[in-house]
Amino acid sequence: MKLLIRGGRVIDPATKTDEVMDLLIEDGTIIARGKALTEMADQVIDAQGKWVTPGLIDVHVHLREPGYEYKETIHTGSKAAVMGGYTTICCMPNTDPVVDNEIMVEYIKMKAAREGYCHVLPIGAITKGQEGKELANIGRMVKAGACGISEDGKSVMDAGLLKTAMKYSKMFDIPVMSHCEDKSLVGGGVMNAGTQAQLLGLKGISNDSEEVIIARDILLARATGARLHLCHVSTKGGIALIEDAKRHGQEVSAEITPHHFTLCDRDVLDYDANTKMNPPLRSMDDVLALRQALKDDVVNIIATDHAPHSEDEKNCEYERAPFGIVGLETAFALGNTVLVQGGWLTPMQLIAKMSTNPARLIHLDKGSLEVGKTADISIFDPEAEVVVCAADFASKGHNTPFDGWKVQGKVCYTIVDGQIRMAEGVIQE
């Protein structure tokens, strides 16, 4: 079975390629690429005017399974992923039970192999039960297939324990993915501290609550040599800390979410909990710093922090609603509209941050369209106008502040291991 993708604009950051050409795929592998390939194929996709890119990779999603299947499952979450052009997603361990041992890692991989639409890589917890007291079975989890460790949802507040975890993680060459938040500074905050919070009478979350942990973790990574990855950086001060570390020759990886580079705290209106997430939507000053950091390649990864919740959980008092919004099905369009159309990134930079760089973070042999590589490929129409419709999401979570938004950029095809899993908005079973 041969699949030919004809005439698309091939954007491949791994080989620094950006030109119109064809791709030929056989048995799940890219076997040829070049201008006007003449080989016979069983199926041909006409990609004229479209972007042909390595499949998107998201290093930060919440699939909620096991424990919270009413919010999302591996089945529905991976379906949402391929709808959004993602071919690999990494799921955070804050499920119930927590992914803190090899059996849980095996369980997620098994469910994903059976019911998933794309590659699913589990991220293991740093401490048992994410309780911040003793180390989780990090080595065994990595052996079972965990691609990194994270306490996402909170920080390991015991600096000594985190330092030990960082030292320990080096044996396995995995990233330590830090959620940066000092709860004692957050208090009961539910949105960004600032004028908008003051107007709405909501308690604020200050930038320093995030930055003190970013600073701490950078110092601990410097001391231990661990591979630090900072999750969902949202503040200008956080970016400055990363820049400073890089000036000192320290490798620090970081991610920014589409909602943090798109919206600011003034978009929090009328107590609609679909604008409630952690970290919160920051000031416009922070948003501009995030866009600049992406442009300057200070931050090299865009991740969604896809966090589905049920309708009832979000349609309630703002302070009672859980933090988090879904992101898999809107990420590409927001990146294309805000960052590429907005003049911040080149198409090549956008794809690098959504595929090639995430692959490098977790040492995954993906994110490239070189001949011989696995055929994980996405095809986008960057010009198509799309109206976001939350009710139509494949995800169980419809909790998005972008419902009804007009954006540019449509996901046309998602190809996983050479198999078309989504074509023109339709899932291929």
Place this chain on the structure above:
Amino acid sequence: MLQRKDVLGLRDMTREEILEILTVAQEMKKRIDHPELRTSELHHTSIVTLFYENSTRTKTSFALAGKYLGATVQDLGISTSSVNKGESLIDTGKTLDQMGVEIMIMRNSYTGAPHVLARNVNAHVINAGDGSNEHPTQALLDLYTILEYKKHFEGLKVAIIGDISHSRVARSNVFGLQKLGAEVVLAGPSTLLGSAQLLGVKTTSDIREAVKDADIVMGLRIQFERQKTTNFPGIGEYRDLFGINQEVLSYAKKDVLVMHPGPVNRGVELSGDVIDGQNSVINIQVKNGVAVRMAILKLLAKGGEA
């Protein structure tokens, strides 16, 4: 007539709407002292009070306001209702909608809870205090009291002193007084001022500076129940640094009005002689509260489109 479904706060109310309520309240006040003037014009109106936080004066004030207008007023005892069984706010609201309730008066510890209720029910919703956000009827009765004594708002200096960051009363008063042209100064310990300066008012921790030449001095209750962490060393230190006594009050204008939303921590925010002194209108505020709430109930029941 007031053309709105709900009264949720003064932040989104216009100057004209505020003045209309104050005007109608003037007429209502006569009915408190003269029972023979009380009519039953709202005798077809069904009102429910839902108080998720304790309150005696606000709840009673609303209940009497409704009854003086002839309405049916029922309290949903939260501690004995399905809310205690875990019923959501929206479900409770929809249930009351089905029972034919026209006006729901709610107090809730969550900011924005009345807004969530309002967009999920057909009934009018009146905010009787939400979290640290707004307490519009308290501010309206404060405005009414100020107008009654001072006859105008423009150019007045209003000093609000105490636990600013937890005070929905202060916030609603700021929104209202700004719209009516008064100057507001907020004063209190730096740890209890929050970021109130972002509302566009002056803030200070020097209470004498705040009180200097003030036309109105309003004390606020220290809300021990809303403080999760220690924001000042103790009541004794608070009284010494921020308590309003005759000495502090001497910085204000001679005809200063002393106000307090109650209940007062006697001898903490205000000294006893200030509470009972000749400048104090704290008891008048209580009466005006009934008048203002009557006005709001009447305007909503007659005007709004619920």
